[in-house]
Amino acid sequence: MSSLLSLAAVYGIYVASPGPSFVIVARTAIQGSRRLAVSTALGIASGSVVWATLAALGLGVALRASPSLQSASQFAGGACLLIMGTRILREAWHRRTAPRERGTPRPATNRRAAYRAGLLANLCSARTPLFFSSLFSSYVADDPSDPSRFHALAIIAGMSTSWYVATATAFSLRATRPLFLRVERHVDACCGVAVVYTGLALLAAGCGLQRPTG
Numbered sequence: 001m002s003s004l005l006s007l008a009a010v011y012g013i014y015v016a017s018p019g020p021s022f023v024i025v026a027r028t029a030i031q032g033s034r035r036l037a038v039s040t041a042l043g044i045a046s047g048s049v050v051w052a053t054l055a056a057l058g059l060g061v062a063l064r065a066s067p068s069l070q071s072a073s074q075f076a077g078g079a080c081l082l083i084m085g086t087r088i089l090r091e092a093w094h095r096r097t098a099p100r101e102r103g104t105p106r107p108a109t110n111r112r113a114a115y116r117a118g119l120l121a122n123l124c125s126a127r128t129p130l131f132f133s134s135l136f137s138s139y140v141a142d143d144p145s146d147p148s149r150f151h152a153l154a155i156i157a158g159m160s161t162s163w164y165v166a167t168a169t170a171f172s173l174r175a176t177r178p179l180f181l182r183v184e185r186h187v188d189a190c191c192g193v194a195v196v197y198t199g200l201a202l203l204a205a206g207c208g209l210q211r212p213t214g
Helices: 002-016 018-033 034-055 059-065 067-097 109-125 128-141 150-169 176-181 184-206
Strands: none
Touching: 002 128, 002 150, 018 034, 018 109, 034 109, 034 128, 034 176, 059 109, 059 184, 067 184
8 A cells, every 4th residue: 555655646746747748738728628628638647547557568668678669769759749849839920920819719629639639748758658667666566466556557547637637627717717818829839849849859869869858
């Protein structure tokens, strides 16, 4: 039980750390709707469960044992985030040259697309499988039949879902959303730069130019 509590504490710090997933949820809540943001949050939580399950099955160990596989993972994730960040920056630039009228909604999207965006944002993170691998190796028994593995997956699923749904709700509140909409273009610019920077760092790591810092 104590090992699972330690796992929950470490994962709580990790999931609350700002990153591309947080950026995508906050941006969707500000510029879209609470329902779309919650769908995005559920997509991110699903990605966390996928990575955690793969780590429980030994994917992290395989990545650590194969530098070429790890580099390919970093390169693919970096390219994905770079494309995502570039799109965000392009939208911010378009609003600079042709700003929307106040109250004019963004082009509608559906909850399925929002879910896919969240899932993709999480799956593109090359640090995630290595983190979960370290988490499981530190706090979960090596025995595949040990029920603590399933308990750990349940904890990760619950904490990830709770955190990102709470984030979606906070950024879409009527009291706070108008404030963010006033600086919508600046929010997009900051989000885009953060995602592009992360993508470039992963690309550089994948090419062997540097080691990713987080």
